[in-house]
Amino acid sequence: MKKFLLIAFCATSMVAVAPVADAVQIKRACLASDRSAATRDRCSCIQRVANQALTRSDQKTVAKWFRDPHQAQELKMSKTQRDDALWDRYRNFGQMAQAICN
Template sequence: MNRLSLAVCAAFFVLPTMASANAIERACNASDGGSSRALCSCIGGVADATLSRGQIREGARWFDDPQRAQDVRQSDRRRDEEMWQAWRQFSTLAEQRCTG
């Protein structure tokens, strides 16, 4: 797993107590993955540009209840599909913009 993946994963696991995209940056900075402040700032910026506060809060709930994430991923409801796509887009953009 590369440094970005570790930082993004760490951000997701710390996120449940936080409610804004900037929380992703703080969680990244607090992670044990050895991520640089510049990398964490980049990830936080991508989250700001990609995810709404509601999407961040909902995604944070997935880590308390992984089955909920699975249910969203498999759901045919438009809202769930939009949520899943937003998080996929965030992950892809963070990897593209923040590595290198």
């Protein structure tokens, strides 16, 4: 379960690759986390999956969850269609990252 959470938090619809300055938000957040499984290789892999599964805006939001995981819980409990759609993309991203980066 901890590995899944790491991958999910390191923690999203196919999109064009974001500009270099924005393309590493998930990787940076992953590396900055205090999780022992957050290696450079694993965080790089998770970022590559994020580039495929999440929009740049999604990545920005998800990267914030590393510092404050409660934000993810609040979004999950939200009843708006927009938040539900983001949560679905995030879950898909987590499953893809777990399958590819484990």
